[in-house]
Amino acid sequence: MASLVSHLRLSVLLLSVSLGNSASLQENFVQCLNLNSDRTFPFNPLIYTPKSPSFTSVLDSSGKNQRLLVPSTPKPKFIFTPTRDSHVQAAVICSKKLGIHLRVLSGGHDFEGVSYVSEIESPFIVVDLIKLRDINVDIKSNTAWVQAGATNGELYYRIYEKSSLHGFPAGTCTSLGIGGHITGGAYGSMVRKYGLGADNVLDAKIVDANGRILDRKAMGEDLFWAIRGGGGGSFGILLWWKVKLVPVPPTVTVFTVKKTLEQGATKLLHRWQEVAPFLDENLFIRVRIQRAQSTVTTSYEGLFLGGARKLLKIMKTSFPELGVTRKDCMETSWIKSVLYIAGFPSGTPPEVLLKGKPIAKFFFKGKSDFVRKPIPETGLEGLRQRLLVEDSPLILWSPYGGRMNQFSESDTPFPYRNGTLFISLYISLWQEGEKNVAKHIDWIGNLHNYMGAYVPSFPRGQYVNYRDLDLGINTKNNTGNIQESAWGYRYFKNNFDRLVKIKTKVDPQNVFRHEQSIPPLPK
Numbered sequence: 139m140a141s142l143v144s145h146l147r148l149s150v151l152l153l154s155v156s157l158g159n160s161a162s163l164q165e166n167f168v169q170c171l172n173l174n175s176d177r178t179f180p181f182n183p184l185i186y187t188p189k190s191p192s193f194t195s196v197l198d199s200s201g202k203n204q205r206l207l208v209p210s211t212p213k214p215k216f217i218f219t220p221t222r223d224s225h226v227q228a229a230v231i232c233s234k235k236l237g238i239h240l241r242v243l244s245g246g247h248d249f250e251g252v253s254y255v256s257e258i259e260s261p262f263i264v265v266d267l268i269k270l271r272d273i274n275v276d277i278k279s280n281t282a283w284v285q286a287g288a289t290n291g292e293l294y295y296r297i298y299e300k301s302s303l304h305g306f307p308a309g310t311c312t313s314l315g316i317g318g319h320i321t322g323g324a325y326g327s328m329v330r331k332y333g334l335g336a337d338n339v340l341d342a343k344i345v346d347a348n349g350r351i352l353d354r355k356a357m358g359e360d361l362f363w364a365i366r367g368g369g370g371g372s373f374g375i376l377l378w379w380k381v382k383l384v385p386v387p388p389t390v391t392v393f394t395v396k397k398t399l400e401q402g403a404t405k406l407l408h409r410w411q412e413v414a415p416f417l418d419e420n421l422f423i424r425v426r427i428q429r430a431q432s433t434v435t436t437s438y439e440g441l442f443l444g445g446a447r448k449l450l451k452i453m454k455t456s457f458p459e460l461g462v463t464r465k466d467c468m469e470t471s472w473i474k475s476v477l478y479i480a481g482f483p484s485g486t487p488p489e490v491l492l493k494g495k496p497i498a499k500f501f502f503k504g505k506s507d508f509v510r511k512p513i514p515e516t517g518l519e520g521l522r523q524r525l526l527v528e529d530s531p532l533i534l535w536s537p538y539g540g541r542m543n544q545f546s547e548s549d550t551p552f553p554y555r556n557g558t559l560f561i562s563l564y565i566s567l568w569q570e571g572e573k574n575v576a577k578h579i580d581w582i583g584n585l586h587n588y589m590g591a592y593v594p595s596f597p598r599g600q601y602v603n604y605r606d607l608d609l610g611i612n613t614k615n616n617t618g619n620i621q622e623s624a625w626g627y628r629y630f631k632n633n634f635d636r637l638v639k640i641k642t643k644v645d646p647q648n649v650f651r652h653e654q655s656i657p658p659l660p661k
């Protein structure tokens with residue numbers, strides 16, 4: 139009997155060895171989580187390994203870039219989906235103890251997928267906050283506590299549930315993870331009136347490199363500055379944001395006016411650059427520039443925080459060239475304007491925002507610019523020609539000005555403020571899988587080079603939330619290669635130096651790291 143038991147033990151031992159690293163890594167991780175929790179918890183159901191039937195669907199959920207989910211990209215050893223704040227603390231402690239690299243994911247919309255793909259280190263695991271999405275709205279104090287795994291659309295919905303006179307100024311796409319979105323800045327159609335999402339944060343709770351939970355008071359003003367624009371995955375794991383709600387009127391007005399660039403609309407697009415950043419700050423008009431067969435269309439998509447009559451008055455004096463008429467305008471509620479601008483079909487109920495899913499799945503590559511001087515008509519003509527040779531390009535110009543001009547470069551890590559006319563987002567989308575990836579990436583690289591003539595070059599700014607690994611990546615685990623971090627100045631200008639100092643203080647061992655995380659200074 140005894141020998142049978144010991145024989146069984148031996149085979150169990152051999153079995154676990156032969157199952158290889160991933161099984162034992164997972165077992166050790168679960169054991170460690172239990173040792174670091176107040177009481178034992180059934181952690182196994184919260185862990186998805188490549189062998190779990192739902193691994194692929196979990197990995198492929200939310201707004202992920204299909205380009206980074208192809209079989210050839212490195213996959214995590216497992217995905218851990220914590221259901222309590224304390225689980226996130228334990229995950230940080232245990233990944234350090236076991237020496238497994240950890241990536242954190244809220245909404246999964248990272249342009250380069252650094253929340254779920256590590257090109258620089260293996261093995262790695264993903265802590266996916268998808269089950270941490272509580273939202274507590276308090277209309278009396280004009281605030282909400284939002285858990286990092288919630289989407290911006292869920293936040294908008296929960297606010298609307300309590301009041302039709304409150305809103306929040308963040309992204310226009312409604313499936314973004316509040317965790318990753320706000321920490322990189324977060325702009326949307328109320329940016330001219332209320333600034334960035336990050337400008338409307340009052341407090342936060344973050345798990346630091348030692349697994350402690352810190353609120354604003356405990357973390358101090360330096361770290362609190364860094365997390366409001368410094369980008370995700372560098373300073374800790376955000377658990378909660380406390381945000382300030384902003385007033386919205388009972389009636390807002392939306393419109394879309396389309397022109398093809400051949401209809402002399404290059405002139406109009408030039409005029410938009412001179413006008414849109416200086417309009418009444420209740421009025422936001424972005425331009426969507428796309429190819430439609432052999433022509434290029436521009437759609438002027440507007441949101442006015444007020445009624446149609448007043449909007450038409452403003453348009454008549456400030457931007458008559460666009461020719462907006464009463465027929466183009468739809469008066470609606472703020473929450474319905476959110477759905478309209480996000481592109482949901484008319485009549486979609488606001489509850490769709492609770493589904494947290496993006497409208498479509500794509501392979502894509504994106505880049506950005508911050509424009510400070512109108513691009514001349516000759517420049518726009520070259521842009522038009524370039525759009526005509528790509529399958530499915532999208533350029534989105536969103537005006538700044540207004541509230542954005544009241545910030546200096548260093549008020550937050552996001553420096554593109556006073557005097558920035560608009561942000562230009564360039565995207566190429568495709569659905570034909572791994573075929574032609576190089577072609578699309580070349581196209582967008584060439585387009586971006588071309589646009590370089592029309593924007594400041596020292597540094598050539600890009601938006602950290604539109605991450606672009608072409609700007610350079612950290613090598614290995616990236617301790618102390620500040621010189622190579624040219625991307626740091628492009629996202630943050632001189633704020634990068636302050637971010638590095640704060641990083642060195644709060645995470646000298648570089649626990650929170652990825653291809654473009656803020657590096658600490660070497661000791």
Ligand SMILES: Cc1cc2nc3c(=O)[nH]c(=O)nc-3n(C[C@H](O)[C@H](O)[C@H](O)COP(=O)(O)OP(=O)(O)OC[C@H]3O[C@@H](n4cnc5c(N)ncnc54)[C@H](O)[C@@H]3O)c2cc1C
Nearest residue numbers: 244245246247248309310311315317318319325370371376
């Ligand atoms: C379709 C689409 C539309 C977009 N529209 C807008 C827009 O209108 N306005 C705008 O400003 N931006 C927009 N973005 C960009 C968006 O803000 C960024 O991609 C943002 O990083 C997404 O956050 P996430 O949590 O969804 O992404 P994730 O991929 O989960 O995370 C992004 C980064 O943050 C880190 N991170 C994630 N969660 C946490 C956390 N809890 N604590 C610390 N770090 C974390 C990740 O490790 C990663 O480095 C859009 C992106 C896409 C793909």
Ligand SMILES: *[C@@H]1O[C@H](CO)[C@@H](O)[C@H](O)[C@H]1NC(C)=O
Nearest residue numbers: 543544545546547555556557
């Ligand atoms: C913004 O720029 C203008 C013009 O250069 C300047 O007069 C103003 O003081 C600046 N505002 C801030 C907040 O920096």
Ligand SMILES: *[C@@H]1O[C@H](CO)[C@@H](O)[C@H](O)[C@H]1NC(C)=O
Nearest residue numbers: 614615616617646647648649
């Ligand atoms: C970084 O890498 C070096 C060598 O590759 C290693 O010795 C060090 O422990 C690593 N640091 C971290 C934080 O993993």
